[in-house]
Amino acid sequence: MKRALGVFFLGWSYLILLGGALPFLPHDWPYPDLVLLMTVYASLRLSRYGWLPILLLGILQDLYAGTPLGANAFSKLLIYFLIRWGAEKFFLTSTAASMITTLLAASLDFLLFFGILLLLGLSPPLMEVRALYSWGITALSAPFLFHLNDKLLGSWQRSGRLSSHEVGQVQR
Amino acid sequence: MLTVFLLGGVFLSFQREGFEKAGILYDFALLVSTPPQRAIHWVVKNAEDLFQRYVYLLAVQEENDRLKRKVEELLQERERLKELAASADRLRKLLRLQKRLGWKSVAAEVIGRSPYPYMRTLIIDKGTVDGVKKGMAVVTSEGVVGHVIEARRSSAIVLLITDRNSSVSVLLRSSRLRGIVDGRGDGFCSLKYLPLRGDVKEGDEVVTSGMDGMYPKGLLVGRVRSVKREPGRFFLDVDVSPSVDFNRLEEVLVLLSPKRRS
Numbered sequence: 001m002k003r004a005l006g007v008f009f010l011g012w013s014y015l016i017l018l019g020g021a022l023p024f025l026p027h028d029w030p031y032p033d034l035v036l037l038m039t040v041y042a043s044l045r046l047s048r049y050g051w052l053p054i055l056l057l058g059i060l061q062d063l064y065a066g067t068p069l070g071a072n073a074f075s076k077l078l079i080y081f082l083i084r085w086g087a088e089k090f091f092l093t094s095t096a097a098s099m100i101t102t103l104l105a106a107s108l109d110f111l112l113f114f115g116i117l118l119l120l121g122l123s124p125p126l127m128e129v130r131a132l133y134s135w136g137i138t139a140l141s142a143p144f145l146f147h148l149n150d151k152l153l154g155s156w157q158r159s160g161r162l163s164s165h166e167v168g169q170v171q172r
Numbered sequence: 173m174l175t176v177f178l179l180g181g182v183f184l185s186f187q188r189e190g191f192e193k194a195g196i197l198y199d200f201a202l203l204v205s206t207p208p209q210r211a212i213h214w215v216v217k218n219a220e221d222l223f224q225r226y227v228y229l230l231a232v233q234e235e236n237d238r239l240k241r242k243v244e245e246l247l248q249e250r251e252r253l254k255e256l257a258a259s260a261d262r263l264r265k266l267l268r269l270q271k272r273l274g275w276k277s278v279a280a281e282v283i284g285r286s287p288y289p290y291m292r293t294l295i296i297d298k299g300t301v302d303g304v305k306k307g308m309a310v311v312t313s314e315g316v317v318g319h320v321i322e323a324r325r326s327s328a329i330v331l332l333i334t335d336r337n338s339s340v341s342v343l344l345r346s347s348r349l350r351g352i353v354d355g356r357g358d359g360f361c362s363l364k365y366l367p368l369r370g371d372v373k374e375g376d377e378v379v380t381s382g383m384d385g386m387y388p389k390g391l392l393v394g395r396v397r398s399v400k401r402e403p404g405r406f407f408l409d410v411d412v413s414p415s416v417d418f419n420r421l422e423e424v425l426v427l428l429s430p431k432r433r434s
Contacts (some may be wrong), residue, residue, distance in 0.1 A: 015287050019295065022285035028359050029417040033289055064295065065288035066321050066329035072288065113290055123336035125290035126357040134289040 001049050004042075004152045011038040012060060014145075019064055022162035030133035033143045034057070035061045036109050039076045040102050041146050043083035044093055054080045068120055075112035079105050095143045102142040106135035178357065194341055201283070203254050265313035266311070266425050273311075273388055276428040277396060278302050280310075282421050283327070293337035298426060299326040307386060309427040315392035315415035316340060330424070333393065333414060334359055341384040343394050345377040353378060353412055361394060363410035370408055372399050378412050388427065 011030050014034045022031065027111060035057045036160070042050040057071030083101060110131060114124040125131065176198050280302075284295035298304050300323050310317040310330045318338060331338050338355040341365065349353065351366045366372055373413040376396040382389030394416045400409035 006304040019284035019287045022287070023282050023294075023421070031289060058225060061288055063322075064284070065291045066293040066331060067288055067291055110290065117337075123354075123357075125336060128358050130358065131290065148201075 003153060004046055004049035004053050007038060007042050007046060007050075007149070008056050009150060010152060011035060011053060011057040014038070014061060015057070015064060028130065030130050030137050032138040032145075033106060033109065033134065034145075035072060035076055036079070036138055037102065037142060037145050038149075039080050040083060040105050040142060041149055043080045044087060044098065044101075045146075045149070047133065050084070051077060062096060068116065068122070071116045075109050075116065078112065082108070093106055094141045098142050098146060100130055102137055103139035106138045110135070148163055173308060175367045192381070200266065201307060212317055215373040218268070222392075237367050239274055246285050257406070262313070262423050266285060266423060269311065269313045270343050273391075275430050276303075277425045278304065279427060280304075280328075280424050280426055282424065288412060290357075292357065293321070294330045294332065294424075296328050296330055296424060297326070297406075299324045301325055302426075303428045304328045304426050305428075308389075311387075311391055311427065312416055312421065314417065314425050315394065316387060317416055317418075317421065320388055320426065332418065333361060334418070335418075339384075340393055341381045342378050343381040344372060344396075347371040348384070349377070350381055351410075359414075359418075360397065361397070361412040361414060363412050364407060366408040368401060368406065372396060372410060374398060388430070 008124075011034065020033065020036055025031070035054075038057055039054050042054055046053075054076050055073050058076040059069070061072040062068070062069045083092070083105065086101070092099060110125070110127075114127075117124040230314055239297035243325075245354075255289055264418045266279055277299050280296035282294050285366045286295075296304075296310070304323045305321060306320055306323050308320045308323075310319060318330045318332040320328045321331045328418040329384075333340055333353065333355055334357065335355040336357040340353045341350070342353045348371065349366055349370045349372065352364045353361045354364060355361055363378060364371075374396050376391045378396065380387040380391040380393060388396075394412040394414040397411040397413040402409060409415070
């Protein structure tokens with residue numbers, strides 16, 4: 001629980017930092033989806049209560065971005081459970097695997113957001129080059145952010161059960 | 173003893189016959205003493221110079237450090253003043269716009285942007301306590317920025333005109349043709365519902381029509397970027413480049429309500 005809270009507060013800090021820094025960057029530059037990165041991180045590293053920070057971070061992302069409330073909370077939770085399901089079947093904790101997982105998660109997130117906006121009668125985002133860049137940057141950022149998270153959350157108490165990451169380490 | 177005595181006599185005789193004759197001795201004495209004296213003088217002088225220079229350099233170094241600090245401070249001050257001047261200039265333009273529009277408005281600072289890559293929104297530092305409400309127009313001296321989609325106590329979220337969910341009722345300044353500007357999501361907008369035979373050309377100014385009840389009439393939205401006439405279609409395919417440079421957006425004006433005219 002403590003680690004899950006740590007993930008939440010860390011993700012929140014990243015959101016605030018990114019949102020505050022973005023006005024200083026060119027408007028059309030792509031940037032990573034940090035909540036999605038935290039979603040992949042939580043699904044690969046946390047065993048229990050991982051859904052909790054993702055739900056809260058999804059809601060916060062909706063609040064900061066002005067997206068329909070619950071859109072990101074729903075899509076990120078779905079991605080969280082999908083990756084957890086995948087992590088039981090495949091070895092997803094290596095650097096390359098985590099990047100590929102993040103890339104797939106980013107594309108799925110886009111499709112889910114697209115679908116949610118369509119359902120709500122709003123205009124969905126365009127499938128343009130910028131979106132692809134965004135997926136790429138999100139995937140490329142994954143190993144660095146996961147490493148940083150591991151470092152920052154290192155002092156936090158680990159949850160009782162072994163996480164899939166730890167299971168992977170034991171298997172190796 | 174006798175020799176000494178004689179020598180004394182010789183010296184005395186030199187004295188008696190005048191200084192000129194004794195000059196040889198002086199010359200000799202000076203010739204012998206000058207080089208070492210010069211050497212000693214050179215050494216002492218240089219040592220003194222060196223000491224003075226050292227002391228001087230110490231003082232110069234201190235002064236140099238002090239001046240460097242001063243220069244650094246002045247440069248920082250200059251940058252701060254330049255920033256303040258630029259900010260004052262932007263605010264003056266906003267104030268001029270505020271007076272020109274005749275709307276009650278509040279100036280706000282852009283404090284953030286959407287952390288979600290697929291939304292084109294801004295976060296401003298004014299909220300409901302400042303009178304900001306959902307649906308209010310947000311403009312700058314360059315033109316239309318967007319409208320408020322969420323207003324909280326001390327902040328609000330602004331949907332930019334370039335977002336896919338944004339629509340603004342507009343007209344072309346020159347031909348007075350009416351249309352709707354929709355965001356495209358890629359930094360540009362589309363101008364829709366202009367008749368195929370409409371008089372539209374690149375560079376035409378697109379301004380708000382005031383028909384949507386959100387934006388006052390006559391605010392610059394952008395300029396026509398390209399016009400495509402495709403046969404078999406009812407309307408022109410027009411791209412619009414927003415007049416506002418979203419990369420340099422720092423302060424905006426939220427239009428609260430039209431001022432009552434007495």
